[in-house]
Amino acid sequence: MRQLEVTWLGHAAFLLLTPGGKRVLIDPWVMSNPVCPTAYQEIKSVDLLLVTHGHFDHIGDAVSIARQTQAPIVSVFETSLWLSRKGVDNAVGMNKGGTLSIQGIQVKMVDAKHSCGIQDGEEIIYGGEAAGFILTLEDGLKLYHAGDTALFEDMALYGERYRPDIVCLPIGDRYTMGHGDAAYAVELIKPRWVIPMHHGTFDALPGSPGEFAKLVGSRAEVVILSPGQTRAFSPAFGGVR
Ligand code: NI
Ligand code: MN
Numbered sequence: 001m002r003q004l005e006v007t008w009l010g011h012a013a014f015l016l017l018t019p020g021g022k023r024v025l026i027d028p029w030v031m032s033n034p035v036c037p038t039a040y041q042e043i044k045s046v047d048l049l050l051v052t053h054g055h056f057d058h059i060g061d062a063v064s065i066a067r068q069t070q071a072p073i074v075s076v077f078e079t080s081l082w083l084s085r086k087g088v089d090n091a092v093g094m095n096k097g098g099t100l101s102i103q104g105i106q107v108k109m110v111d112a113k114h115s116c117g118i119q120d121g122e123e124i125i126y127g128g129e130a131a132g133f134i135l136t137l138e139d140g141l142k143l144y145h146a147g148d149t150a151l152f153e154d155m156a157l158y159g160e161r162y163r164p165d166i167v168c169l170p171i172g173d174r175y176t177m178g179h180g181d182a183a184y185a186v187e188l189i190k191p192r193w194v195i196p197m198h199h200g201t202f203d204a205l206p207g208s209p210g211e212f213a214k215l216v217g218s219r220a221e222v223v224i225l226s227p228g229q230t231r232a233f234s235p236a237f238g239g240v241r
Contacts, residue, residue: 001139003232006166010035010227011201012058014145014168015043020104020138022047025071026145026168029060035201037228048103049073052147054082054118054127057201063088074100074107078128082118096131106136110158112149114176134162141165141235144189148198151181159189166233167191167220170198171212172205179207183215193233194220 001019008014012027013036023046030036030043043061046069051059059079063086066073072090073083080093094100099108114130132147144164146155158164167189170176176198177185186194194216199207213222223231 003234004137004139004141004143005230005232006143006195006225007040007230008195008197008225008227009033009037009040012052012145012147012168012170012197014197015040015046016135016137016143018105018137019141022103022105024048024050024103024105024135025065026050026133027052027058027147028062028065029057031061031064033057033060033201035227040228043069045069046071048105050107050133050145051075051079051083052112052132052145053114053116053130054079054125055116055148056119058148059118066090072102074102074109074133076109076116076128076131078126079116079118082120082125082127096129104138108134108136108162110134110144111152111154112147113152114148114150134158134164139235141233144168144191146170146185148176151177151185153188155185156188159191164189164191165235166193166195168195168197171196171207171209172199172201173207174204179209179212180215182207183212186216186220191220193223195223195225195231 005017016024077093080091083091116127118127
């Protein structure tokens with residue numbers, strides 16, 4: 001099996017090339033994402049799409065990419081109904097606490113403290129609730145994408161119960177927790193690696209990856225990526241707990 005490759009596309013968008021060779025795109029906001037590199041603005045092939053919630057900066061290009069690639073797209077139930085109404089054939093609904101085995105990957109949906117209205121023209125559609133995902137990949141590595149969220153105590157439960165190796169945490173502040181609360185979240189979750197996200201996209205997101213890394217200290221390895229940058233992870237690098 002190959003190493004997991006994680007590419008940050010800016011904001012909350014990540015492209016994973018899994019140990020089993022699957023391309024997984026999380027929170028596909030690429031075309032109008034001001035920090036997404038041009039090379040990734042058009043995604044032509046993907047095996048699985050995951051959407052944490054219905055805000056434009058997460059669901060942004062989900063409809064067009066899902067229609068074009070016919071890849072299954074996983075989201076909370078109400079959001080999946082909306083995606084189906086928008087002409088997506090492979091919308092897969094689930095809800096928090098559930099696990100889905102799809103494309104060889106275990107996808108668990110977990111809580112996030114955030115809202116989930118979908119902007120649809122002039123209307124705001126009820127999209128269910130915002131969520132996070134804990135993925136178990138083919139080699140056993142676990143990646144927790146927290147979506148947009150405030151700090152909340154169940155993160156400790158997720159750390160204890162699911163033991164994610166890699167965690168993607170929002171640090172931008174204003175719409176999610178900032179770097180201070182995110183560093184506290186690292187104490188709760190206790191991952192080996194943490195990737196800060198949801199920062200630097202707009203001026204309204206003052207959270208700083210440098211400050212975040214200082215606060216986390218030696219509790220986890222802070223992997224600061226720039227948009228378009230890839231990092232490989234393997235259980236052999238330092239052991240899955
Ligand atoms: Ni949001
Ligand atoms: Mn957001």
